[in-house]
Structure formats: structure tokens, C-alpha cells
Amino acid sequence: MYPLTCHCNLQDGKIQDAVNHTLKWIPQIRDQYDEPKFYEAFTDLENPNILTYFMTFSDKEAEERIASMEKPRKFGEDLYKMCTQEPKWIEHELVNSIRNSKPDSQIHTRVEYKVKPDVVSDVKKQIVNYIDAVRDAEPDIRVYESYQNKEEPSKFTHLAEFKDKAAEQNHKDVSHTKKFAEFLWPLCEQEPKFIYMNMIGSARR
Numbered sequence: 001m002y003p004l005t006c007h008c009n010l011q012d013g014k015i016q017d018a019v020n021h022t023l024k025w026i027p028q029i030r031d032q033y034d035e036p037k038f039y040e041a042f043t044d045l046e047n048p049n050i051l052t053y054f055m056t057f058s059d060k061e062a063e064e065r066i067a068s069m070e071k072p073r074k075f076g077e078d079l080y081k082m083c084t085q086e087p088k089w090i091e092h093e094l095v096n097s098i099r100n101s102k103p104d105s106q107i108h109t110r111v112e113y114k115v116k117p118d119v120v121s122d123v124k125k126q127i128v129n130y131i132d133a134v135r136d137a138e139p140d141i142r143v144y145e146s147y148q149n150k151e152e153p154s155k156f157t158h159l160a161e162f163k164d165k166a167a168e169q170n171h172k173d174v175s176h177t178k179k180f181a182e183f184l185w186p187l188c189e190q191e192p193k194f195i196y197m198n199m200i201g202s203a204r205r
Contacts, residue, residue: 003056003147004053005054005055005092005147008083009085010049014083015051019043026041027203033066035063036066038055039054039056040053040055041199041201042198051200052197054145056094091150091151092149092157093150095147096146097146098143104142105143109195110157111195112155112157113190114190115156116189120148126180127156130176130180144158147159
């Protein structure tokens, strides 16, 4: 798998234009292309000028093939015109993943943090174990994925989507979450930052 995130800082007054542009694009991804396998777009609740895309391709060659096509290229060019600066693309390694096909998530968050360089391997192992525990014990988790930044391997991002507020609260309260937090926080150079998001749209295969 080849996961990417794209962060766009939108110009003032361009939020709705960018949202509408994305809403028109997502059905085309589902209906006209075989890639990406996972594509979701969000605005940040606290700062709606931030637009974030999560996408996962089968491999880098698939991403390059789609990016070279006329419609995807035009979508990107038009989006870039609405941004204050060139969007920031980040290549990731997918550490572990839960994807439930039910498109009924009400709560969407991402968590970003940076760990000490000498503990990266241990942290990755614990993330795998943690997400396995989430999969086994939390049926109302719709998506939970962990990404490791390829350029800066000590940086991680988690994408979490919950059926509802009760599912999110249960996730906070369960023992495996508390155990993982107790393990992780002392190892961080940059403590976890929790960002709530509003989903614009989703295409999953």
C-alpha cells in the first residue's frame, strides 16, 4: 500500500469553493478510476481553512498513473489555485489499519505526534498491537489507521473515525487505549495533537 496525505491551506473566502470542488470530484474517483483504494477529504473544525486529504493507492506506480491523467491533474491544478501556498504532500508507510465499510461515522479525528528517534521501532510494534486490540474490542470504530512519515520516520499520524460520541468515549476509556497512552507519551518529542475534522466525502473500495 502507498498512503499519502495532502494538506491545503485555503485562501480566505475559498473554503466553500474548495469543498464543492472536492464533492464533485469524489464520485468520479469511485465511478471512473480503479485507484486510489481509499480516499477521504476533511476540513479542520477549529480551522476550516485547512483541507486535508487522506488517500491510499496500491503502490506508487498506481498513484503516478492516476496523477498523469487529465481529470485528476485538472482537479489538482484548480485546487492549488484556491490555496495560499502549494499544498503539502506527505508520503507514509501504513503501520496498521482498520477499515469498516459502514459509511456512518459521526466523529472524525486525526492525531499527530513525533517520538524520539531511538524508540521508533518499539513505537511501531506497539501501534500494531494497539490497533489489533482496537479491532478486536471496538466494533463501533469505523476507521483507525496509523501512518509513519517516510521523510521523517519519527512522525506518526493516526486517523480515527467513530460511529458516534459514545464510541469515541468508549475508545478513550478502554484499557488498551490507556495502556498505549501511558507507553507513548513519555517517548514523544512532540506530544500528540488531537484535531477534530468535518468529513467532506469518502471513496472506499
